[in-house]
Amino acid sequence: NAGVTQTPKFRILKIGQSMTLQCAQDMNHNYMYWYRQDPGMGLKLIYYSVGAGITDKGEVPNGYNVSRSTTEDFPLRLELAAPSQTSVYFCASSPRGEEAFFGQGTRLTVV
């Protein structure tokens, strides 16, 4: 059972470039989340989804976009990357919006 799988694990982007962080879960969970983790700052919610076709903004959505066309996948799109988006990104899923299962994270550096 793979759980939550994120790709890539590491990425370096130049300012202005775009990319998509992939997230897939095989637990048939309805809820999925994207968080960013900055050093010493805990986790901040970027976007979340309560089911296929439904997404909503979290605390820090600016500069990001998401889609949820299937239950399994929840990709995060960065358009026009900026240095402020340098962070570690975590995808998570949850069956009922309580206990969450996390992926291993994607470490993104924007230079």
Added chain:
Amino acid sequence: GNSVTQMEGPVTLSEEAFLTINCTYTATGYPSLFWYVQYPGEGLQLLLKATKADDKGSNKGFEATYRKETTSFHLEKGSVQVSDSAVYFCALSPSSGSARQLTFGSGTQLTVLP
């Protein structure tokens, strides 16, 4: 809105010492409370949880009791090991609403020395 406040770190202990990491929360109703652990280079893993007042969550020697009267969920372990070195996050999930999302504290770095 909901919020979680954790004691600031880093915390450094000797092996076999007693551990307490304080966590208090602000939320309406009766949220569910969680402790997550993050080992270096990894994602967060659920350590323990409690879903109602006076519940005690426990796992791997760690314990935390849901105290509604003090809005607290302090993490304790009687004898820490070097392998417990990690970052610990307290979190809550609201008791109702369609936007069931976790709110995290800022994390507490624990280092255990042999």
